[in-house]
Amino acid sequence: MYATVAMQNHSLKQIRRREIIRAGTTVEQMVRAIADMIVTGQMLPGEKLDEVSLAARFDVSRTPVREALRELGAMGLVEREPNRSAIVTNVSETYLHSMFEAMAELEAICARLSAERMTVDERRTMELEHKASMRLVHAGAEEEYAAHNTEFHTRLYRGAHNDHIFEMVTQTRARLAPFRRAQFRLPGRLAKSYEEHGRIVIAIMRADGSAAAQAAYSHVEIVSDASAVFATTGEPGARNS
Amino acid sequence: MYATVAMQNHSLKQIRRREIIRAGTTVEQMVRAIADMIVTGQMLPGEKLDEVSLAARFDVSRTPVREALRELGAMGLVEREPNRSAIVTNVSETYLHSMFEAMAELEAICARLSAERMTVDERRTMELEHKASMRLVHAGAEEEYAAHNTEFHTRLYRGAHNDHIFEMVTQTRARLAPFRRAQFRLPGRLAKSYEEHGRIVIAIMRADGSAAAQAAYSHVEIVSDASAVFATTGEPGARNS
DNA sequence: CGAGGTGAAATTGCATGCACTTTTCGGAAC
DNA sequence: GTTCCGAAAAGTGCATGCAATTTCACCTCG
16 A cells, blocks of 8 residues: 555655754754854855755755745845745845944944943953953964954853843844955954954943943944955845845 | 545645635735734733644645744744744743843934934924824824834834844834733823923934933833833743743 | 747745654543 | 543644746747
8 A cells, every 4th residue: 555655765764864964953953054054154145045955965855944944034144035045145235234333233232231230250251361362363363363253242242131132133243244254364353353352341341331332333343344345246235225 | 546636635725725815925924914913912922823723724734834933933923842832922021121121222223323314304204293193192092192103113213224223123122012012001101102202303303313312212211111010921931031 | 149938847835644742631549 | 639640632843745936948030
């Protein structure tokens, strides 16, 4: 009877998938994997994400792939239109600008709240980590400094002690990531970043909210300028024009 | 042959669905419908959204329902855990507080940017609409004033001329909606709201960014206080504790 | 040689079905 | 009466398959 055959086949596939994709809940895992590819630049804005290829790649059926793509769409990392392949989000220059501006405002808020609310421990850790990063600047270790930079900003966001703001700023940062890739390749950017971080740290240590906010705002503004040049790849203005 | 029967059945269902659910792309439509039910309070925080019932209700299969729920999850309107029914998001009191604080900060930003950037038309419209709403206050028209209130705030968000901030503030507002339901039922709240709006409008007309920001911030703060009492229904602290 | 049109291949949208997990409920033990 | 247990019921997770749309190559016509 055909039902039996279908069942056996089904079970085999099930087992095979379980062996290969380990640990975690399939769709969640795919979301993270794809998001990571986008954020780290392994996939560029405008690139197609067709369901069949992804399904093959992760050795699952199209159903979970579709759910993952929908979630990524809601996160703003991919664009979806009916009966079209999903593509890595490619924002217009004006929308990109609005994201950078939003980022600056959000970082300013985080810096101000951090200056007001960070615990003694948080302040101390931030200062220590910052000072430790000077070594990376002198060594010109771009990769390592980029990692330190991410951590520094995450500390800043956490220090605000506001979970919703943390979510917003994290999500915005993720959406911005594809457009500020080679940030620290620009000559002298490392030292400048370090110096700007320093201003934020000092203001936070002094619990000077408005100084911290101002320092954070201009820090992002400068990154924005440095990154603007990396936009306008692929067809421009495709979304959120 | 069984294949034929299956095909006919399939086609019938297809046609029936098309007749009943009109206009739009199924999943998108469900997302909007369900989001609306949550935001308008037809579904309360903690309420279960099981896939089978929803599928029956919309006369579709579970597949699009699942996609809709995933999207709503990403939007923060529903909570999903593996092998559990989705439920309308029920945030902890501290997370609710963080959303209100974030809302205040975002509105403050929008007010400041609006004061700086609104076109002459936008300013004029805002002022006119505001003055027109006085009638609703005197009449005690809660429903109508609530609608006016929504529009007033939307104008404020648009006036900032920043699409990404607009998205963030809109989304936050939607997530907050279930928790500030009966806002204008509180005695005297209508008149107070009108007065606070007035302060914002005046600051914007004067292009006084910091005054507008301050007025907007305290406006939200007061709403927050008025709404706090409506939280803590259902089991508290279920999420984002 | 380019513009437009046509059919096949590729791809998405959704329905259906099986496996597995959670929930519920009846009954036995205490 | 309450607690604990087990089986049935309900519900979710994912695979598979058909219909419909889009894409693309190829051909015809100007």
